Amino acid sequence: MRTADLVSQYMVLTKEIMPHLARTSHKHWPVRNDHCFQRIVLDAVCGGVWYDHLLRPAYKNLTHDQAANAVDLCNDIISGDSDLVVLNRRSLKWRGKC
Numbered sequence: 001m002r003t004a005d006l007v008s009q010y011m012v013l014t015k016e017i018m019p020h021l022a023r024t025s026h027k028h029w030p031v032r033n034d035h036c037f038q039r040i041v042l043d044a045v046c047g048g049v050w051y052d053h054l055l056r057p058a059y060k061n062l063t064h065d066q067a068a069n070a071v072d073l074c075n076d077i078i079s080g081d082s083d084l085v086v087l088n089r090r091s092l093k094w095r096g097k098c
Helices: 003-023 034-046 064-079 084-094
Strands: none
Touching (some): 003 034, 003 064, 034 064, 034 084
């Protein structure tokens, strides 16, 4: 799959699908807003605060592997195979907010 298609998928997942799930069937998730999902996923993909690793805007500067990993992680979060609570805590810790 092309990088642009993966980035597009990542954007739909984080801007539309995940916020919708957070408001409906996944109310136990610690975040609701699209930018929070993007922060958590990008931090996890980068292994630290994303803007220490990527130029802004991040979605335009993702490598193919980063975009694929972001899509995979979003799907793992949605399916429950990755714990959003743990990922959020780690992201906040990297940012000195936890």
